[in-house]
Amino acid sequence: MSKIKKTEMDKEQTIIMSGNYASAWGAKCSRVKVVSAYPITPQTTVVEKLADFVEGGELDARYIKVESEHSVMASLVGSSMTGARSFTATSGQGLLYMTEMLHWVSSSRLPIVTTIASRGIAPPWNIWAEYTDILSVRDCGWIIQFASTHQEIFDSILMGYKIAENEGVMLPYFIVYGGFTQSHTSKPVRIPPQKDIDSFLPSPPEKGWSHLNLDPENPITHGNLLMPQQEYLDFRFLIHDAMMKSKKVIQKTITEFKKSFKRNYSGLTENYKCKDADVVLISYGALAEQSKIAVDELRKQGKKVGLFKLRYIRPFPNEELEELFNSGVKAIGIADQGTAFGNPTGGPISTEVMSLLRLSGKKIKVLPYVWGLGGRDVTVDEQIHVFNQLITLKNKNQYPTDDTFQHGTVWMGLKTGV
Amino acid sequence: MKKDDPKSTETKCPVYKSWRELPHVPISRGMKGSIGETGDWRTYRPEIDAKQCSKCGICYVYCPDGVILFQEGSVPSIDYTYCKGCGICKVKCPKNAIEMIRERE
Numbered sequence: 001m002s003k004i005k006k007t008e009m010d011k012e013q014t015i016i017m018s019g020n021y022a023s024a025w026g027a028k029c030s031r032v033k034v035v036s037a038y039p040i041t042p043q044t045t046v047v048e049k050l051a052d053f054v055e056g057g058e059l060d061a062r063y064i065k066v067e068s069e070h071s072v073m074a075s076l077v078g079s080s081m082t083g084a085r086s087f088t089a090t091s092g093q094g095l096l097y098m099t100e101m102l103h104w105v106s107s108s109r110l111p112i113v114t115t116i117a118s119r120g121i122a123p124p125w126n127i128w129a130e131y132t133d134i135l136s137v138r139d140c141g142w143i144i145q146f147a148s149t150h151q152e153i154f155d156s157i158l159m160g161y162k163i164a165e166n167e168g169v170m171l172p173y174f175i176v177y178g179g180f181t182q183s184h185t186s187k188p189v190r191i192p193p194q195k196d197i198d199s200f201l202p203s204p205p206e207k208g209w210s211h212l213n214l215d216p217e218n219p220i221t222h223g224n225l226l227m228p229q230q231e232y233l234d235f236r237f238l239i240h241d242a243m244m245k246s247k248k249v250i251q252k253t254i255t256e257f258k259k260s261f262k263r264n265y266s267g268l269t270e271n272y273k274c275k276d277a278d279v280v281l282i283s284y285g286a287l288a289e290q291s292k293i294a295v296d297e298l299r300k301q302g303k304k305v306g307l308f309k310l311r312y313i314r315p316f317p318n319e320e321l322e323e324l325f326n327s328g329v330k331a332i333g334i335a336d337q338g339t340a341f342g343n344p345t346g347g348p349i350s351t352e353v354m355s356l357l358r359l360s361g362k363k364i365k366v367l368p369y370v371w372g373l374g375g376r377d378v379t380v381d382e383q384i385h386v387f388n389q390l391i392t393l394k395n396k397n398q399y400p401t402d403d404t405f406q407h408g409t410v411w412m413g414l415k416t417g418v
Numbered sequence: 419m420k421k422d423d424p425k426s427t428e429t430k431c432p433v434y435k436s437w438r439e440l441p442h443v444p445i446s447r448g449m450k451g452s453i454g455e456t457g458d459w460r461t462y463r464p465e466i467d468a469k470q471c472s473k474c475g476i477c478y479v480y481c482p483d484g485v486i487l488f489q490e491g492s493v494p495s496i497d498y499t500y501c502k503g504c505g506i507c508k509v510k511c512p513k514n515a516i517e518m519i520r521e522r523e
Contacts, residue, residue, distance in 0.1 A: 109442040211442035221446040234437040
């Protein structure tokens, strides 16, 4: 096991690494104290790398091996309650298996950070990029952020802990990226000097979190019964309230991050050439990043199109979308890389955007999309096709006429025998 | 008033008028009746027959809610404000000295 030389940690390094390793490095550089993990494709190499770090003495942490993802999160509930910075990573079925404990974490207001290498849900088995795993736990009280690049995965973990551990937030934090397309591809990632990371992200308070701290000297019980007329409802509201108010802390943290490391993230959303656009596509994840190429291509043809990338879906970027609706945009497409069977639209996020649009009172034409399920390729050409469909909708008020348009949603790539 | 102060020695459950006063999470310390007067839940009331009782204290040991008060050498007494009437004491009593009596209004 090669030990990192101290001199190397003192200066910035650029290392070519996979998205999963960027996740492991993010946890290491955040100096997490407890890692609990159960391996699952495509997350596996995150927790393998962390095991390496702990075993090699590069990360001073306890590594807890357990028999399931449910136990992963249960053990982190325990560790986080002692004030220890706690980390795990999972994917697909593993995240679903963890679901009950996700509520224990958010409702105990524990600032655990977890990365998700998202994959399709079985059956039939599928291990490739799709976000139905995270989208189906979107209402668990966790902050949910998408990372579209390897660097963003690493950086987001540092920011994630800072946001989650903020006294006024105290909510757990998901960082999500696509299985294989991001988890297993390699790109350069810049690792800042550890001392700079330490001053951006100091250790949690020695005496534990002020709201909940397991301490044998001061025994407490947590999570016990509240009767209907007691404050159960009120504590639910507090979680929602903290989530909504976390937006300010997110913005502040991004600003501080830029000051410390000279890398800028736009905020809850990223607005790419939307300013004068009359057709905008709203999307998230790596496919949204790719849409920028489609936008550039169409801009060359003089078409006023833009991309509106959601970096966060919890908290939901209401204000940013409100601004978009007021920008003069005429037609909006919303592309979900995940399903919500029986939803008003085929995907969950398109429904949420449409409900906000209704509240804004703007008469903007909307077309929801479901794309990229189970890692199905979505090419730049197909994204250009999406924009052209939206342009047709704007100009002629004409919805797609081919067989992929079903129940008011376009299922991109649906096999129609053509 | 803060429920989450780890050094708090408060022994009464605080009453909150507004969500704005609440801590992040509810916690309980070792205190009597943190969830209220659970004796209200009772359907059957355990009553100890002092004549049959051998003062062994087994009911005190087994009571899951710690509502049986016992001193060596005397008949135990039951705190009916918190006893839920589960009947474990009756089952465990070696002298069959505890009877479960249906509560009336």
